Every structure is written in C-alpha cells, then in structure tokens.
Amino acid sequence: MKCVLCNGKTKQMNAEHKEMGIPLGKFPAEVCEQCGETYFSEETAGKIQQKSKDMGLFGLARKATVAEIGNSIAIRIPKEIANFLKMKKGEQVTLIPEGRKELKIEI
Numbered sequence: 001m002k003c004v005l006c007n008g009k010t011k012q013m014n015a016e017h018k019e020m021g022i023p024l025g026k027f028p029a030e031v032c033e034q035c036g037e038t039y040f041s042e043e044t045a046g047k048i049q050q051k052s053k054d055m056g057l058f059g060l061a062r063k064a065t066v067a068e069i070g071n072s073i074a075i076r077i078p079k080e081i082a083n084f085l086k087m088k089k090g091e092q093v094t095l096i097p098e099g100r101k102e103l104k105i106e107i
C-alpha cells in the first residue's frame with residue numbers, strides 16, 4: 001500500500017506497539033519505508049485494543065482543568081490515573097516540561 005502521510009511505499013513487518021510508553025508487543029503491520037508511519041489492519045487494531053484493555057491502559061487518558069490555588073496552579077489527577085501510577089499522598093514527583101505543549105510527571 002501507499003503511505004497516506006507521505007505517499008511512500010510501505011512494507012509488511014511486525015511492528016512494536018506502545019501505549020503510554022508501555023510496550024504491548026509486536027503486531028503485523030504495514031510500515032512506511034520513508035516516514036516510518038505504521039498501519040494496522042482493523043483486525044489487528046482490535047487485538048491491540050483488547051490487549052490495552054487487559055493491561056488497564058485503555059481509556060486511561062483524561063481531560064483535566066487547570067485551577068488556581070493561592071499563587072500556584074493545580075491540576076487534579078484523576079483517581080484511575082493515580083492508581084495506575086501508584087501515586088500516593090505526600091509523595092514527591094518531578095515536573096519536566098517537554099517543549100511548550102507537554103508536561104511529563106516523573107514518579
């Protein structure tokens with residue numbers, strides 16, 4: 001097939017798939033030789049989603065609103081995410097800006 005993004009040629013191979021930085025394994029895919037974009041069949045995408053659900057990763061992303069408390073800004077971390085990350089009250093975390101559009105929280 002042809003890559004939708006760059007029109008390059010794709011080849012069949014097993015591609016590693018990660019969700020939220022956690023490897024889910026290798027799956028058959030069409031991978032663009034030019035830009036590296038990975039395409040999974042509908043069937044494979046279904047298997048990946050099932051695996052992601054089994055691992056408790058599926059649908060974990062949440063929207064949060066920025067609030068102001070005194071002189072600082074606060075973002076509530078939903079319980080599901082806190083549980084997944086095993087975050088506890090009083091624990092120190094490190095905030096690392098990854099460019100101007102992303103914030104990483106290291107636990």
Ligand SMILES: [Zn+2]
Pocket residue numbers: 003004005006007008032033034035036037
């Ligand atoms: Zn491409």
